[in-house]
Amino acid sequence: MKVAEPTIERLVQYYRLLELLHEEGRRVVSSQEIGEMLSLKASQVRKDLSYFGEIGKRGVGYHVEKLYEHIKSILSTPRLWRIALVGVGRLGEALLGHKAFQSSKFKVLALFDVDPGKVGRSILGIPCYPIEKITDVLREQQVEILILTVPAAAAQGCVDRAVAAGTIRGILSFAQTAVIVPKSVLVYHVDIATELEKLLFFLKQLER
Amino acid sequence: MKVAEPTIERLVQYYRLLELLHEEGRRVVSSQEIGEMLSLKASQVRKDLSYFGEIGKRGVGYHVEKLYEHIKSILSTPRLWRIALVGVGRLGEALLGHKAFQSSKFKVLALFDVDPGKVGRSILGIPCYPIEKITDVLREQQVEILILTVPAAAAQGCVDRAVAAGTIRGILSFAQTAVIVPKSVLVYHVDIATELEKLLFFLKQLER
DNA sequence: TTTTGTGAAGTTTTTCACAGCG
DNA sequence: CGCTGTGAAAAACTTCACAAAA
Structure with missing residues (x-):
């Protein structure tokens, strides 16, 4: 079907x-x-x-x-999805605390960041690793889904290293840029800036 | 065109x-x-x-x-859009600091929240008002666009009172619910939970 | 030759309209 | 009679394929 x-x-x-x-x-x-x-x-x-x-x-x-x-x-999952979040900035943390993330369909197993103040600690009970370790940790933890909340300039690099683990099947990206992935990886994109631009554009249109 | x-x-x-x-x-x-x-x-x-x-x-x-x-x-705006944000939680604050909001196309003039610890203060230089005052403040400030970052249960109430000001022309909603607005108001929706669900659904599909 | 711009064809998604079932 | 389920039509969007311009 x-x-x-x-x-x-x-x-x-x-x-x-x-x-x-x-x-x-x-x-x-x-x-x-x-x-x-x-x-x-x-x-x-x-x-x-x-x-x-x-x-x-x-x-x-x-x-x-x-x-x-x-x-x-219909929306049920066959098993618990294993997720990691890359980029524990304000948006990343907001997501972790967000209602959408209180779901029994998945578990966030690992966080990644570049900030030495965050790395090594646990945030909301989830261990935060340095971004350099992403390939190894994802493979060890068998992470299948990536939440991407890093600046646009860092996005492609993170994705490449994450995909190299060989376990990633889907990415939910909040990064303000397109990312290139193998065909086997499904990417969904939440683009706040674009939604805003669309709203502004069509409001302008309506004004004439 | x-x-x-x-x-x-x-x-x-x-x-x-x-x-x-x-x-x-x-x-x-x-x-x-x-x-x-x-x-x-x-x-x-x-x-x-x-x-x-x-x-x-x-x-x-x-x-x-x-x-x-x-x-x-093409994407330019004819003038500075006047914006307000409702719901200064983690997500709301993350948005205010987000790159998408460092735009010269609009200015965030007012925040609204129910938390007495936030009301009356300025957050990132923007005054925060109690939600009860929303109709009056939006009208006084001639706010045309609303950013909605409140829990689903609060969304429709906020929208109704905001729209009552008579100045609102567009809404960018992050609320996990549909909102009903007059036809004259344009609504765009950023739905984090739905994007996640879509990703999970199609990953499941691919598995068969 | 290369690469655009664009009608026409194809595909996807929405809407219509009504048969069919409770 | 009322409301669903669904083919068929319409609309929206994408892709093809090729003429035309640099």
């Missing part, structure tokens, strides 16, 4: 919304209502949800708890 | 790359080379760049400095 990327993105939205609705004691919800709450067309919601089998009831809607559990299983 | 959103996103990438190439003293670059450096097809690069007029030279490529200035003017 092949799922489009935008569908998975919306699936996470549905999941969060259903969690809320469930807490509120809501039993049933229609595609129309979901769409209104998430600013999506009802047909989009139905198409997304039907990719994974007929889960709604015609004439009724979707059973909140059932749909919630259904999406949960 | 109508520009697609993905094009603007890539334009920012081109801009950054050209800055680098310019610093390196590079005079000319081809769509092929740009594509290799950013993992894009050369045809995509050419199509993007040609939206804004014929800027390349056939048989030669693009003049680095000229193209740089050209994109700069």
Whole structure:
């Protein structure tokens, strides 16, 4: 079964919304209502949800708890992912404390930084290593996913050394630059500056 | 002239790359080379760049400095945007110190938080107000753009009170929830948890 | 010759519209 | 009757392929 990327993105939205609705004691919800709450067309919601089998009831809607559990299983992980974070600056630390990182789907096993004040210590219970050791530590710890929160100029170097460990399968990069990786590595990019620029550009457009 | 959103996103990438190439003293670059450096097809690069007029030279490529200035003017702002940030937690503070926020395109005029330890003080030179005052302060300061770094549960309430000021035209939200706004307000969303979920989902898929 | 600019083709994603089921 | 599921149409976006310019 092949799922489009935008569908998975919306699936996470549905999941969060259903969690809320469930807490509120809501039993049933229609595609129309979901769409209104998430600013999506009802047909989009139905198409997304039907990719994974007929889960709604015609004439009724979707059973909140059932749909919630259904999406949960779609988004479930087969095992605990092993993660490392590179660049323990303000953004890196903010992420480590962020709600998105309180997940039972993965464990952050190692941090890396250049700052001698951070290296050797534990930060939020996670040991921080010097960046030079990244290849060895990633291999030893069998780390599969990298969170990249380093300055743009350092990003490619870090990625190259990380990928050299041979264990990395995915990277979530917050660096303000493109990185080149082997085809076997999946990269997702969160680009704060670009989102801001897009917002400013389209606001300017609207002004005319 | 109508520009697609993905094009603007890539334009920012081109801009950054050209800055680098310019610093390196590079005079000319081809769509092929740009594509290799950013993992894009050369045809995509050419199509993007040609939206804004014929800027390349056939048989030669693009003049680095000229193209740089050209994109700069496309991304330029007509005036200084007036911004406020809501939620001065770890993420909010990290953003304020982030490179993306050292821009001459806007000025952060006000912060808002619920924490009495933060309210009344100045943080990085920006005054922090209690969230209850948001409607009045935004109106007084004529704030047009909101950066939202509050917990999901607080997001809609903050947005409603901010929008009530009548000055808000765009929101960059880091909140892990959808927010409902009037059609006149443009919302961009940076969703760390969703990006992580997408990465995990497609890694899982690849495993089969 | 090289490399751009661009219609046309291809692909992906969204929306429509309605049959079909409860 | 109401609302889902889904083919078909439309829209958005990317890639191809080649004419045209330097």
